[in-house]
Amino acid sequence: MLPVERCRVYFFMVMYECLDCSYCYMPAEGAPARGISPGTPFEDLPDDFSCPACGGPRERFVPFSPDQATPQ
Numbered sequence: 001m002l003p004v005e006r007c008r009v010y011f012f013m014v015m016y017e018c019l020d021c022s023y024c025y026m027p028a029e030g031a032p033a034r035g036i037s038p039g040t041p042f043e044d045l046p047d048d049f050s051c052p053a054c055g056g057p058r059e060r061f062v063p064f065s066p067d068q069a070t071p072q
């Protein structure tokens, strides 16, 4: 039953998007460039986490919603 539990955990981990460069933090992949292990939810990232792509601060990330990604 372990694979089922893994899927359930991943399902609840929300992706976060950087407002400055549109980099998307995916918890299932983590951020190896910042020393973040795969499977780390955004909420568990250190306060000094910065965007691996543009170096922007953690505060510049917002929960990614596919509904808001459509062109206006």
Ligand SMILES: [Zn+2]
Residues within 6 Å of the ligand: 018, 019, 020, 021, 022, 023, 051, 052, 053, 054, 055, 056
């Ligand atoms: Zn960025």
